[in-house]
Amino acid sequence: MYARSTGFQGDPHRIDDAVHYIRDKAMPALMGMDGFVGISMLADRSSGRCIITSSFEDLAALRRSASEMRGIRARIADVLQSPQSLEEWRIALLHRVRSAPEGARTRVSWCRTDPARLDPTLDAYAESVVPRLNDLPGFCSVSVMADAEHGRSTAAVTFTDDAALQEAGARMAPVLEEFSRQRGGEVTDDATFDLVLAHLRVPETV
Numbered sequence: 001m002y003a004r005s006t007g008f009q010g011d012p013h014r015i016d017d018a019v020h021y022i023r024d025k026a027m028p029a030l031m032g033m034d035g036f037v038g039i040s041m042l043a044d045r046s047s048g049r050c051i052i053t054s055s056f057e058d059l060a061a062l063r064r065s066a067s068e069m070r071g072i073r074a075r076i077a078d079v080l081q082s083p084q085s086l087e088e089w090r091i092a093l094l095h096r097v098r099s100a101p102e103g104a105r106t107r108v109s110w111c112r113t114d115p116a117r118l119d120p121t122l123d124a125y126a127e128s129v130v131p132r133l134n135d136l137p138g139f140c141s142v143s144v145m146a147d148a149e150h151g152r153s154t155a156a157v158t159f160t161d162d163a164a165l166q167e168a169g170a171r172m173a174p175v176l177e178e179f180s181r182q183r184g185g186e187v188t189d190d191a192t193f194d195l196v197l198a199h200l201r202v203p204e205t206v
Contacts, residue, residue, distance in 0.1 A: 001058070005051055008085075042196070092122050095126075124183060143202065
């Protein structure tokens with residue numbers, strides 16, 4: 001499966017307006033689109049940073065959606081009064097143990113590695129990191145998306161609330177530092193968001 005994510009840096013006071021537009025206007029239109037699977041939205045209500053991700057059955061469906069999605073992104077950018085940055089990914093991993101409740105929090109990490117080492121690194125993440133996440137209180141899900149051409153990946157880990165996310169961060173920091181050291185990857189960005197829309201609907205891969 002594939003995904004398109006769009007980043008915005010907008011007016012924090014307009015985030016709820018964007019949520020209403022996506023839920024009430026965009027989603028009904030998208031659900032009729034061939035190959036569309038779902039959509040999610042992450043938001044930092046203090047800074048106005050948002051990430052909206054739409055998922056598709058395959059690369060062909062993602063490509064077919066380009067024209068219609070362009071108009072939807074433009075409307076969201078207008079609501080948020082924000083520029084937009086577009087990225088396309090292969091969905092490499094999705095593991096879910098519970099649905100995210102209201103108030104769920106997500107930590108997103110962007111990484112870069114040698115493109116030739118990306119797939120083995122993702123396999124190692126699934127084998128060594130994901131089982132540890134399962135044991136953490138409040139863990140909901142983890143998704144990993146990859147850009148094989150450029151050796152980039154992004155991991156989004158969701159917890160029931162901020163307390164669970166903070167506890168997990170403290171417990172997982174040594175594990176992730178050791179993983180990065182062994183695999184030779186570089187974390188290029190890291191941020192925490194409210195999960196304000198959780199309708200990506202991607203089937204589990206592990």
